Amino acid sequence: MKIAKLYVRTLMHSALVLLMACFTFASCSKDKSVAPPPAQEEDIPTIFGVWNGEYGIGTPPNKPYKFNIKQGNILELLDDNKAVTAKGTWQLNGDVFTGHYTFLQGAQTTISMMGKIDAQFRHITNGTWGYDSQAKNGGKWYLNKADE
Secondary structure, three states, X not given: OHHHHHHHHHHHHHHHHHHXXXXXXHHOOOOOOOOOOOOOXXXXXOOOEEEEEEEOOOOXXXXXXXXXXXXXXXXXXXXXXXXXXXXXXXXXXXXXXXXEEXXXXXXXXXXXXXXXXXXXXXXXXXXXXXXXXXXXXXXXXXXXXXXX
């Protein structure tokens, strides 16, 4: 009887050791389909920030143009010292950027603008602008994202 008890105990101990070894081996197996780490926030292109370019009045762009495109669809026209001279809103539909802004001083003229933005949010090209709600007949413009 002692031998049978010893035999059962040894068998149970061996089975337990074997079971633990199997679990340990299975948990250490390598998964070849590991997903890459998520993109860091700074790696994701964004439209937000300062943009520099030029506009023209009935001519090719030749006058400095600077905007701050902000979250919440806020658009600010900036002077050379980055002071806000006009405020408005912007929208992005696919690769078409549109904006409307009104000057804060003087006649408080409203300008509408439309252009094509590249996929990396670095350039807005083929821009046209106009008075009030018409984004044409005023002239052409372009913007490049500032590296600030």
